[in-house]
Amino acid sequence: MTHLDLELKQIKQQVLEMMSLVRSQLAKGKDAVLTFDKDLVHEINANENRVNAMELNIDRDIENALALYTPVAVDLRFIMAAFKISADLERIADNAVGIAKYINSVDTQLAQKNLDKIRFTEMYENALLMLDNVYEAFEKEDTKLARQVFIKDVLLNEINTNAAYIAIELIHAKPEKIHNYLYLLSIIRKLERVGDLAKNIAEELIFYVEAKVLKHHPKETE
């Protein structure tokens, strides 16, 4: 195994660890919304520093690998993908923090029937599944699995589009709860953003493995 191989292996491991932590941050966000557990919010905020530190470590190792080993071809594509993926993961983690922040802002727990109406759980579980897919796809360099993320993103976009109408209905029905419903809509918006970022990760993975650029093109979903 060459020195570069060892560096790449280490960077891959770091990205997988960061994915795992970010996934857990997002999952805690869901639990925090459903259980109105403010301790979880603290936990998410505390872990945010770990996510940021991981991103900085990956950036540093990538900078070193570029400077010392001048990778080319598949190695260069991997490095470029890892660099972008770690930035995407950091932004997903920011969204998890943002979702958790709303728990501190709303006065009462969001009603389960309203969460169901806006398809909160369905959307959230799909977003988490997208992260599971990219984790496994990145670990196994499985682009078929990565492509499954594109289908799931379509569902997230659909739920997001409908969410605005549902939020308006809820606000009309109970205008005094307008803050809660606006926060709920904001959470849906953040999940839609998480979906976009997971999709970016899948695109980067496909670029790395297949040297295909899918960004800004219609997706092949298989």
Next chain:
Amino acid sequence: MTGSEELIKEKKTIIEARNVNVFYGHFQALKDINIIMKENTVTAFIGPSGCGKSTFLRCFNRMNDYIEQFHIKGEILIDQKKIYWKSVAVEELRKEVGMVFQKPNPFPKSIFENVAYGLKIHGVKDKNFIEERVVKSLKDVALWDEVKDDLKKSALALSGGQQQRLCIARTLAVEPKIILMDEPTSALDPISTAKIEELLFDLKQKYTIVIVTHNMQQAARISDKTAFFYMGDLVEYDDTKTIFTNPKQEKTQNYITGRFG
């Protein structure tokens, strides 16, 4: 396809190899090589030692003719002329196709005489013409400012990097169409190497350059096209950007990423 790749496609073909097979006795050094090179481009030949890249380079000015048991099958055309035809004057061919070697090899003569040498052996006697050409060649290799006050000094007193630029100037003085370079910077320090690499960029405006290099990053930096050879086969020949970002052949990828073998 980028703009520069389109431009290369439109350029005139200056070197063409058709089904070239080269043998040293029973050993086959090159196997059925087909390639087209365009004028005013830099083509890099890469591959492990013994892969045939230097042998192929030396076919273009028939430098292999001196090697015992060397024989070639197939055709090599320079500017559409078959260079292995019996009627070809090899000395004339070498005027058209100059060569720069791995180690700088200036003659034990003055700087001026080194550059003027090629012209003199080709029968040029006009002193003014020779002087003009020497100055122009030294300017073309960015050596003029460093040696203009010392043209009578022995070339052997120059640094390695200066000697190599002098050898390139000696090649340019006879105005070749093609310059072959066999690892021209492998014996030089990074600063001298950078100067030669910059020089190549300027020279390709006037000349076609074919360079053998073991330095992958050098091939990536300076060439328009890259050919990867392995055990006498031309494994892959493509735009340099493609070879170094997305090579089509696994062997190429393994070689350029340092995983070969």
